[in-house]
Amino acid sequence: xxxxxxxxxxxxxxxxxxxxxxxxxxxxxxxxxxxxxxxxxxxxxxxxxxxxxxxxxxxxxxxxxxxxxxxxxxxxxxxxxxxxxxxxxxxxxxxxxxxxxxxxxxxxxxxxxxxxxxxxxxxxxxxxxxxxxxxxxxxxxxxxxxxxxxxxxxxxxxxxxxxxxxxxxxxxxxxxxxxxxxxxxxxxxxxxxxxxxxxxxxxxxxxxxxxxxxxxxxxxxxxxxxxxxx
Ligand SMILES: [Fe+2]
Numbered sequence: 001x002x003x004x005x006x007x008x009x010x011x012x013x014x015x016x017x018x019x020x021x022x023x024x025x026x027x028x029x030x031x032x033x034x035x036x037x038x039x040x041x042x043x044x045x046x047x048x049x050x051x052x053x054x055x056x057x058x059x060x061x062x063x064x065x066x067x068x069x070x071x072x073x074x075x076x077x078x079x080x081x082x083x084x085x086x087x088x089x090x091x092x093x094x095x096x097x098x099x100x101x102x103x104x105x106x107x108x109x110x111x112x113x114x115x116x117x118x119x120x121x122x123x124x125x126x127x128x129x130x131x132x133x134x135x136x137x138x139x140x141x142x143x144x145x146x147x148x149x150x151x152x153x154x155x156x157x158x159x160x161x162x163x164x165x166x167x168x169x170x171x172x173x174x175x176x177x178x179x180x181x182x183x184x185x186x187x188x189x190x191x192x193x194x195x196x197x198x199x200x201x202x203x204x205x206x207x208x209x210x211x212x213x214x215x216x217x218x219x220x221x222x223x224x225x226x227x228x229x230x
Contacts, residue, residue: 022074023123025209026084028201030056035149036077036199037061042143043195043211044127044136045075055079063125080201088206097205106205113210117157117194121203122210126225130191130215134177137193153199159185159192161217161224168217190216190224 010017027036033056040061041047048068049060056079067073080088095103112119127133137156144154160178163169168189172178178191185192193213200209216223 019072021072022076024076024078025200025202026078026080027056027199028080028085030079032199033057033059033077033079035153036197039143039150039153039197039199040075040077042136042139043125043213044132053079077200084201084206088201091206095205097207109204113196117155117196117210118192118212120210122194122212124212124214127213127215130171130175130217133191133193133213133215134175136213137177140195153197155194155196157183157194159183159194161185161190162188162229164188165217165220171217185224187224187227187229188222189220190214192224 025036027033037047037050037057037059040059045061045063046065046068047059047061049058051058058079059077061075061077062068062070063073063075092098095106097103097106109120118124127136137158140154140156143150144156145151158177158181160172160175160181160183161168162184165188172181172191177193191214194210195213196208196210198208200211201207202209214225216225
């Protein structure tokens with residue numbers, strides 16, 4: 001049952017506001033840098049800077065063009081620093097990842113992520129057009145199937161809004177992405193897209209990154225990002 005989200009209030013004594021500043025992402029192999037940058041662009045992020053550095057390019061992206069000269073809404077993309085690369089290799093080796101001796105904890109963790117991609121570390125973007133979000137998913141599916149560089153590098157999942165709003169239900173039933181979806185979000189009046197990729201190294205095992213893209217139907221105060229429903 002939905003509950004109404006509480007009014008946001010400034011904590012007592014606080015004199016300033018915060019916004020989400022920046023997200024720092026890392027790719028693995030040097031040759032993956034330009035491919036990961038291509039992927040971020042295909043996800044609608046805006047590239048504002050590329051620096052050529054020894055070991056791999058450094059990129060600056062923003063979530064939308066309005067953030068190009070700002071200090072928030074930024075996504076940095078850089079090569080894994082060597083100590084982090086060695087740490088990831090050591091963790092994966094000691095846990096026997098992708099071998100017959102893989103530690104049960106890894107198997108259980110991977111199974112959890114397969115059933116719920118936002119159960120562990122991930123980062124979410126909000127998209128203000130459902131048409132654009134659907135076009136992004138269709139393009140990513142195509143790239144994952146046919147693109148020489150991106151083929152097989154993505155795992156894409158979607159959740160549709162819980163049923164209950166006739167207008168939302170009808171729009172999603174007719175959607176080329178969400179119409180056949182049988183997974184439901186932890187809430188109503190919004191949809192979620194999850195893209196996992198090994199082009200970006202993050203998470204507890206350093207093997208991939210989960211990015212989320214959400215859309216919320218306009219005019220609804222109870223939605224997937226305002227009220228969590230179990
Ligand atoms: Fe999430």
